[in-house]
Amino acid sequence: MTNTTTIPTSLNFRDDCLEILNQQKLPHEIENLKLSSLNEFYDAIVTLKVRGAPAIGITAAYGLAITLNHYQTENLDEFILKFREDKEYLFSSRPTAVNLGWALNSLEKAIENVQSVNEAKTTLLHTAIQLHTEDEVICRQIGEHGLELLKDKSAIMTICNAGSIATSKYGTALAPFHLGSEKGKNFHVYACETRPVLQGSRLTTWELQQSGVNVTLIADSMAAHTIKEKKVEAVITGADRITANGDTANKIGTSMLAILCRYFKIPFYVAAPSSTFDLTLPAGTSIPIEERAPEELTELNGHKVAPQGTQVYNPAFDVTPHELITGIITEKGVIYPSYEENIASMISGK
Numbered sequence: 001m002t003n004t005t006t007i008p009t010s011l012n013f014r015d016d017c018l019e020i021l022n023q024q025k026l027p028h029e030i031e032n033l034k035l036s037s038l039n040e041f042y043d044a045i046v047t048l049k050v051r052g053a054p055a056i057g058i059t060a061a062y063g064l065a066i067t068l069n070h071y072q073t074e075n076l077d078e079f080i081l082k083f084r085e086d087k088e089y090l091f092s093s094r095p096t097a098v099n100l101g102w103a104l105n106s107l108e109k110a111i112e113n114v115q116s117v118n119e120a121k122t123t124l125l126h127t128a129i130q131l132h133t134e135d136e137v138i139c140r141q142i143g144e145h146g147l148e149l150l151k152d153k154s155a156i157m158t159i160c161n162a163g164s165i166a167t168s169k170y171g172t173a174l175a176p177f178h179l180g181s182e183k184g185k186n187f188h189v190y191a192c193e194t195r196p197v198l199q200g201s202r203l204t205t206w207e208l209q210q211s212g213v214n215v216t217l218i219a220d221s222m223a224a225h226t227i228k229e230k231k232v233e234a235v236i237t238g239a240d241r242i243t244a245n246g247d248t249a250n251k252i253g254t255s256m257l258a259i260l261c262r263y264f265k266i267p268f269y270v271a272a273p274s275s276t277f278d279l280t281l282p283a284g285t286s287i288p289i290e291e292r293a294p295e296e297l298t299e300l301n302g303h304k305v306a307p308q309g310t311q312v313y314n315p316a317f318d319v320t321p322h323e324l325i326t327g328i329i330t331e332k333g334v335i336y337p338s339y340e341e342n343i344a345s346m347i348s349g350k
């Protein structure tokens with residue numbers, strides 16, 4: 001029996017709804033959900049049924065376009081008011097990934113000169129579809145640039161899931177591995193399980209196995225020992241927001257890996273599209289860090305593991321200082337220090 005490998009995707013636009021792969025059910029259940037109401041889109045993002053910075057942005061864009069397509073009015077001012085109301089609602093779903101705001105703002109910019117409600121509705125749908133299709137091209141380009149940095153047959157570590165299902169396709173940090181698999185490369189990926197939501201053990205292992213990539217799961221606490229014992233040659237992660245000086249917010253535990261890379265003298269790469277840069281923020285201290293429900297830590301599969309009433313601190317992201325980042329892999333190429341200058345020249349033109 002031939003081994004068929006596929007690169008899984010999680011978003012599928014169908015005329016009147018967005019079909020998503022429910023990432024909360026993976027890896028043991030493939031459940032596709034049809035999102036058509038604003039609350040369904042909001043809930044899917046908040047509860048991580050759809051997750052990953054680019055995927056969140058694309059989903060929110062479809063959420064506005066699909067739901068407003070049914071809004072009954074011929075009055076353009078009234079339609080724009082409703083657009084802004086619903087945009088703010090979706091924007092409030094998760095605070096850290098800048099792609100959410102970027103995608104919603106792209107829609108607002110696209111309709112700023114429309115002359116009728118019908119033209120606004122058509123423009124919103126076309127823009128959402130454009131963001132989706134463009135993201136796939138961008139992620140493939142990130143994969144191509146990442147492949148130039150990673151040595152074939154080398155051991156590479158990653159955290160969380162910055163993969164195909166976190167974007168339109170290919171992913172960001174995982175894009176080089178998916179493309180590499182298509183090109184006959186043989187990377188060995190060490191995936192950190194990524195407590196507490198387990199994006200690594202549930203999603204990255206599953207996704208890379210679908211694509212025929214050699215992946216080994218480790219606990220987050222095993223990272224230092226694994227880098228040393230398994231001769232890991234680089235770490236590559238995604239990003240949720242990168243500021244003007246290169247400071248990068250990503251899944252909690254990312255800065256821990258960056259510190260380990262400095263100690264072990266191996267490169268630490270961030271992979272992200274231009275839409276993940278937030279040049280309005282000079283440094284990472286201003287990035288809003290989402291804190292999630294205590295139950296993500298006090299319970300395991302619904303079973304209480306911590307004593308009743310235990311205090312919990314559950315930040316979903318941390319910020320890696322730019323000094324610890326070897327290079328930022330974007331669709332336009334790899335950005336190296338000095339980040340302030342090189343981000344401005346490579347990204348400002350967007």
Ligand SMILES: CSC[C@H]1O[C@H](OP(=O)(O)O)[C@H](O)[C@@H]1O
Nearest residue numbers: 051052053162166238239250251
């Ligand atoms: C391709 S960006 C993925 C990025 O988003 C993840 O966060 P979450 O799973 O909470 O949406 C994580 O930070 C990944 O690196």
